[in-house]
Amino acid sequence: MADEKKNEVVKKTAETAKRDKKNKPKKEGNVFSRAWKRIKKFFKDEKGECKKVVWPSAATVVKSSLVVLAVVALTTVVIFAFDRGLSALLQLLVGLANGGETAEEAAAATSGMISAFFGF
Numbered sequence: 001m002a003d004e005k006k007n008e009v010v011k012k013t014a015e016t017a018k019r020d021k022k023n024k025p026k027k028e029g030n031v032f033s034r035a036w037k038r039i040k041k042f043f044k045d046e047k048g049e050c051k052k053v054v055w056p057s058a059a060t061v062v063k064s065s066l067v068v069l070a071v072v073a074l075t076t077v078v079i080f081a082f083d084r085g086l087s088a089l090l091q092l093l094v095g096l097a098n099g100g101e102t103a104e105e106a107a108a109a110t111s112g113m114i115s116a117f118f119g120f
Contacts, residue, residue, distance in 0.1 A: 085116075
């Protein structure tokens with residue numbers, strides 16, 4: 001019984017596919033004219049979408065730009081300080097490896113770098 005229902009569904013699906021193939025609209029024009037119609041439709045739709053855009057005011061643009069510049073400047077300072085600290089630490093380690101400094105001088109220099117880096 002279930003197999004009969006499956007067969008009926010398959011037959012109906014096959015018949016529907018054949019009917020849809022027969023009733024399929026014919027393509028008008030050649031490839032280039034159809035492509036040109038699609039291109040024109042794309043730009044027409046694009047123009048409509050651009051009309052929906054809400055553009056920010058000049059004051060909003062200036063405020064946003066200033067925020068971006070401030071964040072970039074702050075990030076630059078942090079990266080610069082981190083780079084200088086790591087460079088000084090590397091020089092200290094190289095100096096210790098060469099035996100140029102004593103342990104007390106190294107500790108004093110390290111604590112000085114840390115306090116300079118964090119600002120205390």
